[in-house]
Amino acid sequence: MLKKSFYNLPASELAPKLLGKILVHKSGNKICSGKIVEVEAYEGAHDLASHSARGETPRSKIMFGPSGVSYVYFSYGFHCCFNVVCDKTGVPGAVLIRALEPMDGIKHMQKRRGKTELKDLCSGPGKLCQAMDINLKNNGDSLFTEEFHIQRGERVTPEKIISGPRIGISKSLDLPWRFAIAGNAFISRKF
DNA sequence: GATTGGATCGCCT
DNA sequence: GGCGATCCAATCG
16 A cells, blocks of 8 residues: 555646556445556646645645545536645645546446446546545545555556647646556546 | 436447 | 536626
C-alpha cells in the first residue's frame, strides 16, 4: 500500500507517479482492482479549471485537507468522479483518476456496467466509478484501509508517459496536466 | 430563491 | 462527431 508521504506532492507532480499503480476497492465483500492508466492533475488558485480555484467552498474544502483521502463529486447529473487528495495540508490539490485497466473483480464490473467488453468498463472517470462501485458516500474516505487503497504496480518510466491538455474544461487549457501510459488500450480517448 | 454551466456517457448518424 | 439526458453546486440577485 502506498504510504501517506507519497501523496504529499503538488498534483501536477503526483499525477504521473500514479500511472501503473493499482487502485483497490472492496464493497459488499466484492473486491475490484485496476491499473491506473490515465489521470489529470488539479491544483489551486493558479489552476482556473480546478474546483479549488476560487478558494474553499463546501464542495472543495476536502481538497485543502490532508492527503491520501478520496474526493468524489457528482458530475453532469449522472456520474461520479473519483480523485485522490494530495499536497500538504492547507494546500489544495487532487488527481482525477480517468481510466483503469481492469484486473480483479471483472465479473462485478461487467454486471455494474451492463457491458462485457473490457475496454468499456473503466475507460472514463464516470465509468470507472460505476465499475468499482465508488459513489458520493466514499467522499472523504481514507485511502489507507484494506477496503480502499492504492498499491504499487507496474513501473512506468518517464519515456512511457504522454501528456496533454485536460479534457472537458474551458479554462487553463495551456496546462498539460493530463497524463497517460503511452499506447495503453484502456485510456478514455486519444491525445 | 433562481439561474447557469459543467473534470460525462451512450446512442445516434 | 454530435447531442440529449439530468442534477448538483456555485454564483448572483
